[in-house]
Amino acid sequence: MPNAELSRWTLSWFAAALFFLAAALVLILFGAGGPGRWSEGSGFAVIHCIALGWLSQMMLGALLQFAPVLAARPLAFSCLALPALLALSTGTATLVAGFQFSGDAAAFLLPGAAGLLGIAFGLSLIMLVPTLAKSASLRSSEPQLILLALGLIIFVWVSGATMALTRSGTSVSLGEKLLTDREPLHIILGLGGWLTLAAFGVSYKLFPMFLVAPEKDGLLRKAGLGVAGLAAGIGAGALVLLAFDYAPPLPLLGLLSALAVILHFAETCRIWRSRRRKIAEVNMRHSLIAHLFLLAGLALLPLAITEGGPFAEATVFILLAGWLSTLTLAQIGKIVAFMTWIEIFAPHIGRSAVPMVGDLSSARTSDFLLWLWSFGAVLGGISHVIQSPSLFRVAAIPLLLAALGLCVELWRIRRLLNLPPQSRPPRLPPVFLPRPNWSKIRESA
């Protein structure tokens, strides 16, 4: 019988990811990045703080918990969770430093970062791919989507590593071509491929669960998977074509990506309509707002392709801050509360009164902070369209306040501070580190 364990290191991955989010927003406040400045070293530093340190670290950490649930089997090689986390965190920090400092420092920081990130992704794939790639779990679309996303990590890393090497002074042919005029391919593979497809896969499992909707892997979802698979294949193939001096078919890739997003949106609407929980909770309401950001990004895509410049920047920002970050921030509170409840209260069910999962968090606080985040994301998107660096700095204030506020709320969830004192056990597990001898269960004799 399959069962699911709590992942020992997932909360540590979350904590590291939140650190990078806060760091990125502080860098923005101090003038890094912004409209017309993303191609500067400090701009690259911020973008990678967000895409790698925040979003990728968050997604991989969540998958360590989520993949075993999806595949109904224990995580393969789970002992690699900590080394992978250390490699990803130090790799991202090294990359950010490499972008921030030019000259001799970058010459060894950037290749070092590429190596560390290669190790991090490699270890993550060793844990996640064998867990998901079993015939029983491969019958449904969600593990297939996540495997597709994980496969694209390799291409994101290859494109990024060759560019990092070229920037550091070691010329690599593919890196030169990407840096010359095909940098968007790296962004498309990372943002549109790895992160967005993984988000699709996770949401098909989480949304029916939180909305109490039937789990139905129907034609719409399978069609979306097919189109996404085709787009992913073309995206990955485009990188290979570029390596052999052929022009990648970017318009076709854009068209298929747009179709995949539309099919995903239709599937999400179907799940929403079929829900039994008529009043959606905060995490789901803000996940819906994240999807509106996704549609906004899709609407801007033609302008981003034809006009480039401000519209391309606005599209990327809206997808990073609006779509992926809002979705992640909306779900993290619910996931952490759920994990905390399972860890602390599951052993007491049927023996003493236990609180509801919802009691562990403050819905009002989360709701306010998530609205604040979305407000900042809209402001940031507008600042790119009108190319206003000062408005962008202003937008970073609500974004940072919301992120810090949500960190405090997560800490309150882990410390059970939203519960009355008499409901809190005398000893609580560590906030984000695994408890020594943490799970002494299933002693069945």
Next chain:
Amino acid sequence: MNLPEPLTLDVCPQLARGEEPFATIMAAADRLAPGQPLRLLVPFRPAPLFNVMAKRGFHAKENRRDDGIWEVLFIPQTPVEPAAAATGAATDAVFWPDPVRQIDLCGLPPPEPMSRVLETISKLEIGEVLFALLDREPLFLFPELAKRGHEWAGNLSEKGDVYRLLVRAGGQE
């Protein structure tokens, strides 16, 4: 028929360190060559594991050694798909008595179904059976049932929209 040499897994040191061996045992079961048995050394009789392994197509031969260690040989009955999911009831569930309680937990948000099953089963006598209907496979419930010494068997309906779960009350830890 000659069986291949069994893969031996001693989880006594892991248990002595206070670590949970379930994932290690499942990983070892995944590594087995076709037809290869798993020889497990454990300081106690791992009753619920027999059910888990039965569903993966293994039958168990147990032996308590003089030194107190239980030596359990899990022998594959037929070549099975290693990732076999929870389809079909436990091999011995057909011999369980009729359920004394039936609860419909469909439409409840997680982890409410888990709470309700644990609350209900805690009120049953040892050996009594609970039948529950759920929206989805309650993956976080199973470790808690095992910890409390209960046995369970479950499968998805043909349409895949309802999970049917039988739980037989065991000794409370």
